[in-house]
Amino acid sequence: MDDSYGSITAGLLIGLDVQVEDLEDIELEDYSRYYEQYVSDTKESIDTIKRIWKDHPTTCEKQMEDVAKMLLSEVQGEISENISSWRQEDHVEFIDHYRNVIGLYLIPLLKDIDKDFSNCLAEKFYEKWVEEFPSGAFEMLSYEQIADEGRNPFTCYITESIYKVLNRNDDYDCYELSAFRQFRDDYLLGQPEGRELVRKYYETSPKITSKIDALPNAEQVYCQIWEDYLSLCLEEIEESEYEECKRRCIRMHRNILELVEGA
Template sequence: MDQKNLQANMISLFQETGKYAQKFHKKTYESDMETLKERYSNLLDEIKGIIEESDDDMEEIAAYVPDYVAEQLSNISSKRKKDIACLDNNMNMVSYYVPLMGEIISVKTKPFTEKMVEIWNKNMPEYKIGHSTREHIQGGFKKGLFCYITTAVCRSLNKTDDCYELTLLRDYRDHYLMNSENGEELVKEYYNIAPTIVKRIDTGDNSAEVYARIWQDYLNPCIHLIEEEKKEECRELYSDMVRKLEKKYLYS
């Protein structure tokens, strides 16, 4: 195994998928993935041979991209710039890079992609990601969609990914919103616009103030509405928040 060459190629692929992640849209996702599979078919075949040959080699190459990203982040001194970079890297990893690796046809594919995610989360515990597949994305990316903006807000307030607020909203999404009329379509729509909204807020000079206002005016009231079993009122308030943010950060 030519380790240096393979490592360079896998990093190059990650940089390429990052360009796709920046313009992510469900209408082009399938064709994007097909383009990447064809363009990098030789690399994917090489990886397949390695992960099937040795578990030790599999673990070694699974660390190439997580280690590379962790090193890049360690060179960023500004917390705000690091948060923005982490958001971009997480989006890349979850939406394109891991799902593309998941297209390798092998019994070792899932252990390999799970190991990448495990190493990623170990290297960057403040910016953890979940395991994802192409089918997962094409199905609407149901896990994590509704709370995309909420996650960004909670992070700005130094709340953890498993904090009470995010856990409550995820439960609301999965057990109420997704089962309500037009709820699944609403969640999918959120995902198409939320990453861009968050990125534009993060690149502004007053992102902390913006997130504080979102928390005060929308998210905290939404949480209280859920606690009071006023779930439809929460839906209306959250929808109002998204519409206003969409108007301000996408069309102004």
């Protein structure tokens, strides 16, 4: 790759000191303003990406692969540099900050550069991001889908949805959700197949919850998931029966997918 392409990643990252709150905590009007500022800050990098496509259309996919690798490497560097100042128990929340920035600004920008090729770069970067940070998965949306349609790339996942239905504390730090996150980080991600399991869960969960929410008996479905799977999995976590919990989670995910696909 031309050395000048290395400036692309620096340019895309330089504008990421924008508002990083979850979409639920930011007004769409403010989001649009922050996004437009990000577009302005990254103009030079975007122009370079467009030049790659124009000058090398037949090898653009390989070029985008290289850009995606470089971009992830830069993000990893920033995370490594800054995460040391956070308490160990806050590391997951720190990764979520980067997930929010990437999902609200970087991915929408990459998807909107040029419809002919920008999805290629967005998808390649997202694939590498999730491979490195499985718990940082989200739904890839364009700016129009977020700003005009009000869609949220961080649609709440199965456990959070269940807790809302059960009228329990759905705070980020509540006991049950913290226990599930600890199981994910301390056990599941350390297993040979664990990263792939977590990646699939986070990639499919937004679609699963959307389909369940559209069912006339959505509350009943969520309650059944809690009774049949998650409440038992929580007991297994408390008893350090992690392998049993993992198998139960796999069955839960498979059965829920079959349920919503047949709906």
